Amino acid sequence: MSSTAAALPVARGQSPARRALRRFLRHRLAVFGLAVVVLFVLVAALAPFVAPADPVQTSWTAIRRAPSAAHWFGTDENGRDVLSRVIWGARASLLAGVISVLVALLIGVPVGLLAGLTGGWTDTVISRIADAMLSVPFLILAIALAAFLGPALENAMLAIAITASPIFVRLSRGMALDARATDWVEAARALGNPPWRLGLLHVLPNIVPPLLVQATLAIAEAIIAEASLSFLGLGQQPPAPSWGSMLNSAQRFLTQAPWLAVFPGLAIFLVVLAFNLVGDGLRDALDPRSERR
Amino acid sequence: MAIWLLRRLGQILPTLLILSVLIFGLQQLMPGDPALILAGEERGDPEVLAQIRAELFLDRPLWQQYLRWISHVVQGDFGFSWRIRMPVSELILQKLPVTFQLASMSFVIAVLIGVPAGVISAMRRDRPVDWAANAVALFGISMPNFWLGIMMILLFSVQLGWLPPSGYVPLTEDPVQSLATTIMPAFVLGSGIAGVLMRHTRAAMLTALSQDYVRTARAKGLPERVVVTKHALRNALIPVVTLGTIGFGRLLAGAVLTEQIFTIPGFGKLIVDAVFNRDYPVVQGVVLATALIFVSLSLVADMLYMAINPRLRQA
Numbered sequence: 001m002s003s004t005a006a007a008l009p010v011a012r013g014q015s016p017a018r019r020a021l022r023r024f025l026r027h028r029l030a031v032f033g034l035a036v037v038v039l040f041v042l043v044a045a046l047a048p049f050v051a052p053a054d055p056v057q058t059s060w061t062a063i064r065r066a067p068s069a070a071h072w073f074g075t076d077e078n079g080r081d082v083l084s085r086v087i088w089g090a091r092a093s094l095l096a097g098v099i100s101v102l103v104a105l106l107i108g109v110p111v112g113l114l115a116g117l118t119g120g121w122t123d124t125v126i127s128r129i130a131d132a133m134l135s136v137p138f139l140i141l142a143i144a145l146a147a148f149l150g151p152a153l154e155n156a157m158l159a160i161a162i163t164a165s166p167i168f169v170r171l172s173r174g175m176a177l178d179a180r181a182t183d184w185v186e187a188a189r190a191l192g193n194p195p196w197r198l199g200l201l202h203v204l205p206n207i208v209p210p211l212l213v214q215a216t217l218a219i220a221e222a223i224i225a226e227a228s229l230s231f232l233g234l235g236q237q238p239p240a241p242s243w244g245s246m247l248n249s250a251q252r253f254l255t256q257a258p259w260l261a262v263f264p265g266l267a268i269f270l271v272v273l274a275f276n277l278v279g280d281g282l283r284d285a286l287d288p289r290s291e292r293r
Numbered sequence: 294m295a296i297w298l299l300r301r302l303g304q305i306l307p308t309l310l311i312l313s314v315l316i317f318g319l320q321q322l323m324p325g326d327p328a329l330i331l332a333g334e335e336r337g338d339p340e341v342l343a344q345i346r347a348e349l350f351l352d353r354p355l356w357q358q359y360l361r362w363i364s365h366v367v368q369g370d371f372g373f374s375w376r377i378r379m380p381v382s383e384l385i386l387q388k389l390p391v392t393f394q395l396a397s398m399s400f401v402i403a404v405l406i407g408v409p410a411g412v413i414s415a416m417r418r419d420r421p422v423d424w425a426a427n428a429v430a431l432f433g434i435s436m437p438n439f440w441l442g443i444m445m446i447l448l449f450s451v452q453l454g455w456l457p458p459s460g461y462v463p464l465t466e467d468p469v470q471s472l473a474t475t476i477m478p479a480f481v482l483g484s485g486i487a488g489v490l491m492r493h494t495r496a497a498m499l500t501a502l503s504q505d506y507v508r509t510a511r512a513k514g515l516p517e518r519v520v521v522t523k524h525a526l527r528n529a530l531i532p533v534v535t536l537g538t539i540g541f542g543r544l545l546a547g548a549v550l551t552e553q554i555f556t557i558p559g560f561g562k563l564i565v566d567a568v569f570n571r572d573y574p575v576v577q578g579v580v581l582a583t584a585l586i587f588v589s590l591s592l593v594a595d596m597l598y599m600a601i602n603p604r605l606r607q608a
Contacts, residue, residue, distance in 0.1 A: 129311055132308045139547070143564060143568060144579075144580045145322070147567075147573075228439065231553075254446060254451050254458075258451070261440075261443045261447065
């Protein structure tokens with residue numbers, strides 16, 4: 001799918017979305033990342049059919065067995081099949097990553113647009129709150145929120161969503177300010193459109209590309225955050241499988257059963273890498289400035 | 294400069310004020326009555342509960358509770374730990390040097406890897422070296438800190454037996470042992486920041502190398518080494534300095550998990566232990582302290598920015 005000669009002449013006259021898609025597909029690493037993401041999504045969605053065993057079924061006759069033909073990734077301290085737990089863990093991780101970013105978008109974008117389009121006091125207050133939240137490092141704020149909300153996967157997701165939202169507030173506010181200065185928004189305003197209509201119909205469609213890039217990269221960060229919270233015991237609660245909590249219990253058996261620590265971590269690494277590759281590819285594809293390359 | 298500093302402080306103060314309200318508000322998310330937790334064994338005794346509520350102003354309206362809390366905070370009194378009978382501020386000051394040592398070491402590692410890698414990769418753009426450096430940076434960014442830590446313990450402590458897997462020795466007690474216990478966590482923490490620094494250095498160098506003054510310098514016949522270090526790098530480092538300072542703040546957050554894995558008794562371990570013990574004043578104190586450090590760091594970054602970029606000084 002790399003730069004074939006046929007790709008160039010048809011580029012003219014296409015919609016920007018098609019052009020972006022073409023540029024994205026030419027980006028081999030990004031396509032690879034997308035393939036990995038799709039693979040993980042499929043595995044997570046089809047977990048009951050793909051997993052060779054029940055992820056919470058303990059077996060006292062197969063405790064801490066090294067990887068073998070029967071258990072590809074070995075078994076854990078309760079005799080549970082690690083491969084099945086990694087597969088089911090993909091559900092928790094991907095759901096947490098995607099849902100928390102969606103919620104962050106739902107909070108951040110409307111608030112940011114409101115700030116950028118109305119200006120004045122509303123803008124000052126919103127911007128200061130976003131600044132205040134951004135002045136606490138991501139993970140520390142997420143831990144504090146999750147701690148006060150109580151340990152559960154849903155609370156971890158909410159904590160991550162709240163923590164990630166100021167990034168989207170800032171991004172959409174900036175884009176709204178830019179858009180407000182353009183002629184088409186000026187014209188729409190002159191026709192008497194209220195701010196919410198301006199935001200929804202005239203500004204939002206124009207800021208979708210940067211939001212998409214930021215959201216993809218945020219999913220990568222949210223997946224790491226969920227794994228971190230679960231590692232600390234603030235996310236998915238046992239015995240339900242999650243990559244973070246698997247790593248936590250693996251730490252106690254590093255000398256006897258190192259495979260317990262290898263596979264869940266590898267899964268986190270791969271899926272985060274994949275989302276980062278897709279995010280980078282999207283940025284290159286959607287940012288018109290990269291056309292010069 | 295003085296006017297600029299005042300204006301900047303004028304922006305920071307409202308931010309901190311709002312932050313304090315948010316951190317105070319965290320308490321309200323908490324399920325259950327704090328007085329019940331504090332009373333412990335004596336939770337059945339209504340008199341004890343009433344006394345605790347009166348002591349902590351829990352029986353007053355929220356705004357009074359906040360005013361009481363904030364008036365203490367501005368005097369450096371972050372409250373009392375519910376578990377360890379110690380002022381939160383003292384606990385924080387006690388743990389801070391440990392994390393500071395760890396963060397400084399990681400920062401040095403990050404700069405030593407990130408900046409040269411970024412420069413070389415910009416100079417050899419689209420060559421194998423550039424590709425390799427970019428791949429390593431992406432790996433560093435995508436690698437979950439705590440997993441890298443576990444894998445390093447597995448390799449260097451369990452398999453090879455070169456380094457202790459956990460624990461911490463203060464620098465003043467035994468410098469060699471201190472370095473041995475902190476080098477792995479420092480590398481783990483530094484590697485992620487190194488990736489970010491490398492990407493930004495590369496981008497800044499690419500911009501700088503395409504500027505007219507670089508072309509002029511080359512046209513004058515200056516050796517490439519001089520052009521790169523004296524002309525391009527100096528300008529490219531301006532945004533990198535800002536990012537580096539903010540990266541230092543990110544190290545504090547990263548330290549949470551790293552300290553947990555290597556059982557280092559620092560700032561990060563403090564907040565995690567506090568979370569498990571439901572020691573909420575400590576959690577609030579740590580969040581507030583991190584924010585203070587972070588805000589001061591970004592102020593320092595801005596000042597550095599002004600110092601190395603004369604163009605901004607008039608503003």
